[in-house]
Every structure is written in C-alpha cells, then in structure tokens.
Amino acid sequence: MLKGAVSSxxxxxxxxxxxAQKMIDQxxxxxxxxxxxxxxxxxLRKILEHPLITIKEKKDIVAEIFKDKISAITLSxxxxxxxxxRQFFLKDIFIAFVKxxxxxxxxxxxxxxxxxxxxxxxxxxLSGVIQRFTGKKVEPVFKVDPSIIGGVILRIxxxxxxxxxxxxxxxxREHLVQIG
Numbered sequence: 225m226l227k228g229a230v231s232s233x234x235x236x237x238x239x240x241x242x243x244a245q246k247m248i249d250q251x252x253x254x255x256x257x258x259x260x261x262x263x264x265x266x267x268l269r270k271i272l273e274h275p276l277i278t279i280k281e282k283k284d285i286v287a288e289i290f291k292d293k294i295s296a297i298t299l300s301x302x303x304x305x306x307x308x309x310r311q312f313f314l315k316d317i318f319i320a321f322v323k324x325x326x327x328x329x330x331x332x333x334x335x336x337x338x339x340x341x342x343x344x345x346x347x348x349x350l351s352g353v354i355q356r357f358t359g360k361k362v363e364p365v366f367k368v369d370p371s372i373i374g375g376v377i378l379r380i381x382x383x384x385x386x387x388x389x390x391x392x393x394x395x396x397r398e399h400l401v402q403i404g
Contacts, residue, residue, distance in 0.1 A: 230313050231319070238301055335379040372388035
C-alpha cells in the first residue's frame, strides 16, 4: 500500500515538473537509463540501499555515474529520493510516471499472449483491432505461452479478454462436470 502511494505521489510530482518544462520525452528516457543502470549493477543498488552509507556519499556516487548523461532535473529528482530515503521506490516511480505519460498521450499498453510467436502481419492486425476497439494508440507487448494451446489472451489494464483454446477447454470441462 505504502509503495503504491509513494510511487504515485513522486511520479505525479515529477510529471508536473517535466510537463511545465516541456521535457517529458527526455526525462522519461533519463529515468529509464537510471533504472536500468541501477537494476543491472547490483553493487550500485546495494550502495544506494545501504543504511550506513551517508546521503552525501550516495549523492556523490549518483552524480559521478550519471554526470553528462542526465539533466539537472533528473539529478535533482534522484537527490530528492535519496534525501527522503525513497530511492528504493525508483523503479515503481518510473512505472507510475510512464503510466501518467501514456495516459496523457492517449496510449495504452496491452499484453498479448499467444501459444506461438506471431509474425509481423499478425501483430500489426492485432494492434489495429485493439486500437479500433479502445480508440487509443496501442503499445503491445507480445508474449508466447504454449500452455494456452491456441488463440490469444489480451490484457489491457485490469481487463482480460481470454480467447484461448485452454479457456474454452476448461469451460467445456466444467460444463461436462455439471451435467454429470
């Protein structure tokens, strides 16, 4: 609960600043770079999370690693997180920030699971159908899940459209059990 509230609050504050500065795309890329760097360098993550390393030392390390790679706004935001012991939430803040950005751009993320890898034509057709259905631009994430046997499962936010063979077989099984 705290994680979501903290992440949303910081993401919203960052979003409001970058909208005013007209730097949405740049800051989104910079935060993405910072998150991926921290995720990929285990020692850096440990340093930022270590309680015995001072705030000043953490800020100096962040400044040294990201100098010439991020703007003053992003660096100040990282300093704010470190000052308030919120650096643990950076990835969740980034996710919440991207959701705000996508919402403002009328972009939705859709997860499409299929039993086999879809070719480019199938992906484009499916993206077009989703876009017409939602009326928004779609950023699809395609996944392969052989357990669904055939068809697709579409997830958009908290909505799921299950057009898989697996779900049809499960429904048939339940129906057969009910009738005896």
